[in-house]
Amino acid sequence: MSDRIVIKDIKAPLDLKRTAENMHISEDSDFYDELAEAVEKANEVARPRAVLKWVNVDDVGDGYxxxxxxxxxxxxxxxxxxxxxxxxxxxxxxxxEVQNDTDIEDSMGVLKDMLTSQILGAAYREMMKYVRDTFGSQSIAFMNPGSLPDWNMQNNFALIDAIGGVEADLGITMNSTGAMIPFQSGSGIIFADDTGYANCSLCRNLDCVGRRVPFDESEYIRIFGEVPDN
Ligand code: SF4
Known part of the structure; x- marks a missing residue:
């Protein structure tokens, strides 16, 4: 097996019902028909994609x-x-592709952002499924720079550099803070885990609308020693 896998066209079409639920848009809403049309067009043009690199853990010590x-x-x-x-x-x-598509009507000015966010979420689920199905790793989790207390966005430079070819293969570039462009992109490490770990459990962005699991204060204290006041 090559240690680097490029998945050029992740099959992760949006499901209208699920997308509407995630966006809190009811079928009775005036906006529902616009959403239905936009989901159909988005599914035609979107090309979510990913690179995976199978790497060694060379050393783990106190805090590194x-x-x-x-x-x-x-x-x-x-x-x-x-x-x-x-x-x-x-x-x-x-x-x-969705952001640049002129056929997708976006009367509220937020629809394309919401759709690409949903596309990224669907692509994440497919990528994790691919790893589980292909490598038989049933219990896995991922962590991302930027959302963890002591793994900030600046770590993205070394991570993206180590993966290599991310701009050529995926069209992703980075700004000076380490944030990726297109905005709806992600990076990180997938690792074996049977605890159901999710970044959100250690993230103190308590008002985040994308939160997947509650903040786990005792786990935070176990790893970091204390929860800061703010
Ligand atoms: S709570 Fe929000 S910002 Fe924090 S890790 Fe989860 S999704 Fe990301």
Missing amino acids: AVVDGVRFDSKVMADKLKDSRKVFFFAITAGD
Whole structure:
């Protein structure tokens, strides 16, 4: 197996009903027909894509992990990777096809953003399914730079560099903060985990509308020692 896998066209079409539910748009809403048309067009043009790289965990110590030769100073990463010998680096994007499509009507000025967010979520689910189905890794989780207390966005430079070819294969570029363009893109590490770990459990952005699991204060204290006041 090559240690680097490019998935050029992730099959993750949006389901209208699920998309409407996620956006809190009821079937009785005046906006529903516009959404239905936009979902159909988005499914025609969207090309979510990803790169996976199967890499060695070289070393894990107190508050750091060395993965594929790259040192990451992070307590949470050290905690989650301490029993792993191999993990996947990944980069994934919803692409810019929906944002650039002039046929998709966006009277509210937010529809394309909402759709690409949903496309990225669907692409994430397919990527994780691909890893489970292809490599038989049933219990897996992922972590991303930017959403964890001690793994900030600046770590994205080393991660994207280690994956290599992300701009050529996916069309992703980065700004000076490490944020990726197109905006609806992600990167991180997929690792073996049977605890049901999700980044959100350690993220203190308590008002986030995308939260998947509640903030876990006791786990936060176990890893970081204390919860700061703000
Ligand atoms: S709570 Fe929101 S910002 Fe924090 S990790 Fe979850 S989705 Fe990301």
